Amino acid sequence: AQKVTQAQTEISVVEKEDVTLDCVYETRDTTYYLFWYKQPPSGELVFLIRRNSFDEQNEISGRYSWNFQKSTSSFNFTITASQVVDSAVYFCALSGYSGGGADGLTFGKGTHLIIQP
Amino acid sequence: DADVTQTPRNRITKTGKRIMLECSQTKGHDRMYWYRQDPGLGLRLIYYSFDVKDINKGEISDGYSVSRQAQAKFSLSLESAIPNQTALYFCATSDFGTGGYNEQFFGPGTRLTVL
Numbered sequence: 463a464q465k466v467t468q469a470q471t472e473i474s475v476v477e478k479e480d481v482t483l484d485c486v487y488e489t490r491d492t493t494y495y496l497f498w499y500k501q502p503p504s505g506e507l508v509f510l511i512r513r514n515s516f517d518e519q520n521e522i523s524g525r526y527s528w529n530f531q532k533s534t535s536s537f538n539f540t541i542t543a544s545q546v547v548d549s550a551v552y553f554c555a556l557s558g559y560s561g562g563g564a565d566g567l568t569f570g571k572g573t574h575l576i577i578q579p
Numbered sequence: 580d581a582d583v584t585q586t587p588r589n590r591i592t593k594t595g596k597r598i599m600l601e602c603s604q605t606k607g608h609d610r611m612y613w614y615r616q617d618p619g620l621g622l623r624l625i626y627y628s629f630d631v632k633d634i635n636k637g638e639i640s641d642g643y644s645v646s647r648q649a650q651a652k653f654s655l656s657l658e659s660a661i662p663n664q665t666a667l668y669f670c671a672t673s674d675f676g677t678g679g680y681n682e683q684f685f686g687p688g689t690r691l692t693v694l
Contacts, residue, residue, distance in 0.1 A: 471619075497682060507669065507685040553621060566612050566624035566637055567683060 464489045466556050468570035475544055476578050483539045483573045485554030491515075496530065496537045497555040497567065507553075513537065541575075549577045582606045583686035585670050591692045592660050600655045600689050602670030610673045611653040612683065613637075613645060615666040622669065628653055660693040667691075 465488040475481050487496065498510040511521065513530050521528050525542045541548055551574050555567040583604045592598050602611065609630050614622040614637075624637030626645040634645060642664060646654045657664055667690050671683040 499685075505667070505688055509682045509684070512682050555622075566614075566627045567622070568638075569614075569621035569623070571619060571621040 464568040466570035470573045472574040474576040485537045491558035495557045499553045502550040585686040589690045604672045608672035608674040612671040613655045614669045
């Protein structure tokens with residue numbers, strides 16, 4: 463069975479601080495995909511990034527960066543110089559691949575990030 | 580226009596009633612999914628479909644059924660609603676590209692309250 467753990471239920475920082483959201487996953491699949499989604503107060507789910515299990519390169523997109531480490535089964539997300547608009551619930555998710563197609567996502571419980579002005 | 584739409588957006592119903600949530604997409608994706616979100620629990624997969632003839636149970640399918648009427652439409656039914664089915668329901672779609680499994684695109688959600 464697959465599992466995603468986001469141990470940080472809530473994080474509160476002051477604007478302009480850097481913040482890292484942790485994600486640890488479990489899977490028996492050799493091919494799998496990892497995702498981060500953002501859910502702002504308005505409720506929609508916004509896709510941020512996808513990583514497949516063969517690609518351990520870290521990625522940077524503006525103030526966002528992701529650190530994927532298969533050795534520790536972690537896919538952490540860092541926001542640099544946080545802004546109030548970054549306040550949201552962030553979900554890490556995992557998908558396996560089983561023969562005829564890709565499975566649905568297994569989500570972590572989410573981390574509620576609060577950026578205080 | 581939104582690529583993934585859900586109707587209704589909000590619904591209040593009573594215990595024992597049958598209710599259907601509908602999802603439509605214009606993305607041309609083969610795969611469609613239904614999830615529910617409960618506070619503090621993240622999203623959990625209810626059902627998913629790879630095409631009109633392929634329906635699969637997810638983690639929490641008990642008490643739910645689905646129908647894939649067409650590639651673009653995927654409905655979720657609660658045959659006899661109960662209060663613990665009160666949740667935010669999301670529909671999602673995806674396709675499989677040359678780079679592998681692409682991200683899922685989510686609808687705006689349906690907030691269901693069962694009294």
